[in-house]
Amino acid sequence: MNLIQHFVDGKVFKGTSKRTGKVFDPSTGEQSSEVSFATTNDVNEAVSVAKKAFIDWSQKTPLFRARVLFKFKELIEKNSDKLTKIIVSEHGKVYGDAQGSLTRGLEVVEFACGIPQLLKGEFTENVGTNVDSWSMRQPLGVCAGITPFNFPAMVPMWMFPIAIACGNTFVLKPSEKDPSCSMKLAELFLEAGLPPGVFNVVNGDKEAVDAIINNKDIAAVSFVGSTPIAKYIYENCAKNEKRVQALGGAKNHCVVMPDCDLDQAVNGLMGAAYGSAGERCMAQSVVVAVGKIADPLVKNLAKKVESLKIGPGLDKKSEMGPLVTKQHLEKVKGYVDIGVKEGAKLIVDGRNLKLKGNKKGFYMGGCLFDHVKKNMRIYKEEIFGPVLSVVRAKDYEEALRLVNDHEFGNGVSIFTRDGDTGRSFASNVKIGMVGINIPIPVPVAFHSFGGWKRSLFGDQHMHGPEGVRFYTKLKTITSRWPSGIKSDPEFIMPTMK
Numbered sequence: 001m002n003l004i005q006h007f008v009d010g011k012v013f014k015g016t017s018k019r020t021g022k023v024f025d026p027s028t029g030e031q032s033s034e035v036s037f038a039t040t041n042d043v044n045e046a047v048s049v050a051k052k053a054f055i056d057w058s059q060k061t062p063l064f065r066a067r068v069l070f071k072f073k074e075l076i077e078k079n080s081d082k083l084t085k086i087i088v089s090e091h092g093k094v095y096g097d098a099q100g101s102l103t104r105g106l107e108v109v110e111f112a113c114g115i116p117q118l119l120k121g122e123f124t125e126n127v128g129t130n131v132d133s134w135s136m137r138q139p140l141g142v143c144a145g146i147t148p149f150n151f152p153a154m155v156p157m158w159m160f161p162i163a164i165a166c167g168n169t170f171v172l173k174p175s176e177k178d179p180s181c182s183m184k185l186a187e188l189f190l191e192a193g194l195p196p197g198v199f200n201v202v203n204g205d206k207e208a209v210d211a212i213i214n215n216k217d218i219a220a221v222s223f224v225g226s227t228p229i230a231k232y233i234y235e236n237c238a239k240n241e242k243r244v245q246a247l248g249g250a251k252n253h254c255v256v257m258p259d260c261d262l263d264q265a266v267n268g269l270m271g272a273a274y275g276s277a278g279e280r281c282m283a284q285s286v287v288v289a290v291g292k293i294a295d296p297l298v299k300n301l302a303k304k305v306e307s308l309k310i311g312p313g314l315d316k317k318s319e320m321g322p323l324v325t326k327q328h329l330e331k332v333k334g335y336v337d338i339g340v341k342e343g344a345k346l347i348v349d350g351r352n353l354k355l356k357g358n359k360k361g362f363y364m365g366g367c368l369f370d371h372v373k374k375n376m377r378i379y380k381e382e383i384f385g386p387v388l389s390v391v392r393a394k395d396y397e398e399a400l401r402l403v404n405d406h407e408f409g410n411g412v413s414i415f416t417r418d419g420d421t422g423r424s425f426a427s428n429v430k431i432g433m434v435g436i437n438i439p440i441p442v443p444v445a446f447h448s449f450g451g452w453k454r455s456l457f458g459d460q461h462m463h464g465p466e467g468v469r470f471y472t473k474l475k476t477i478t479s480r481w482p483s484g485i486k487s488d489p490e491f492i493m494p495t496m497k
Helices: 040-057 062-078 080-091 095-112 154-165 180-191 206-214 227-239 262-278 291-306 326-342 396-405 419-428 464-470
Strands: 002-004 006-008 011-013 020-025 030-036 123-128 131-139 142-146 169-173 199-201 218-224 243-247 252-256 284-290 345-348 367-370 387-393 411-415 433-436 472-480
Touching: 006 040, 006 180, 011 040, 020 080, 040 142, 040 169, 040 199, 040 206, 062 080, 062 095, 062 154, 062 180, 080 095, 080 180, 095 154, 095 262, 142 154, 142 206, 154 169, 154 180, 154 218, 154 464, 169 206, 180 199, 206 218, 206 227, 218 227, 227 243, 252 262, 252 396, 262 284, 262 291, 262 387, 262 411, 284 291, 284 396, 291 345, 291 367, 291 387, 326 345, 326 387, 387 396, 396 419, 411 419, 419 433, 464 472
Parallel strands: 002 030, 142 169, 142 218, 169 199, 218 243, 252 284, 252 411, 284 387, 367 387, 411 433
Antiparallel strands: 006 011, 006 199, 020 030, 123 131, 131 472, 345 367
């Protein structure tokens, strides 16, 4: 059995742990590898290496760091097919979706290549007589990332390229369910000229996470995952005086207005709800059907959901692949059971899907509920699977209240032809990322990603300008040079003249 270790100081690091986890190929249900679970001492060793590497890396010019990133970008493009197949083999998503997610991560590398421009400070001459003032952004030190299974390339690449471009070193703890992509990225970064120890990967479970939280030499932690874990990491990192951004769960709504382009809305919802088997923090999992659009919307959605082409991720005909693990598959099916018991109308039931010649893969079909109510668990909780719930609202005002009253505030979309409705919605909805006739409103790399309410713990969003601010600390200098003129002590708060 292939054993996946760690990557520390530019080489494979075996660590001291005897504990391992199983890695599966979701399309077959067969175990493909084992992954070593780092001990606290293993994590501390990686942090110690990163701390030493920071001394030299932080002194490299932004231009030098940018050139390494340009080479890294080139190597990712060269190895795109290999990286994509690694994602498919351990996560299960279809090839095109995996490739697209890699590209969205690559876009952050491209953004980080502009770090010489992004790190420019501000200068003011003569804030007072012969006194100048300027600001600069400097790196924090050792930063860490804890990332989920659903995007083994994209989400880590939302973090470490910007952190490293800013002059920090980085320790990544990827999901133990699909760790191989992060290991390959670390190898490529080293090949691009990144000094050993600047980017390190430790695999593991809660012990590794807690070791990151409690290590005093880690200055900042970035996290993406469920809301309970995001809250846990946020609270405990704060207790340990770390800077933290912890992105949590979601229950993204899509408001469909009666005047919308119905085909556009249906096709957008299909990709947003069932792409990646619904295992996206930006998946649309709730449709708010306003007024008379509800019946034709549900009818058209049902036809599309029933005809979903489900199969292995490397099959070019597949539109949706398996879920990541058997345990997660059973959890999602359990939510469908709950929805039926709660009284929602199950229009399309994908629980009993069987693929010919592939009985062990972690597959289920798409599920579609209608007449879902806001007090139901399938409405309130994040399912993270191919389950779409339709809630009916009598008018725009009721739809807006539904969205704003939900505890999560990650992403939302509206489909309408009316510009006034779209503008009002964008202005008044209490959600961090908004789409207008865009089903998955993930910001591009030079903007920033993040939700509101219980979808984000911390003050700053991820990647883009917010990412640069998160991974640097601001220093402001006020300077006057001696002019030979004698002055007396001043015992009042200094003011500029």
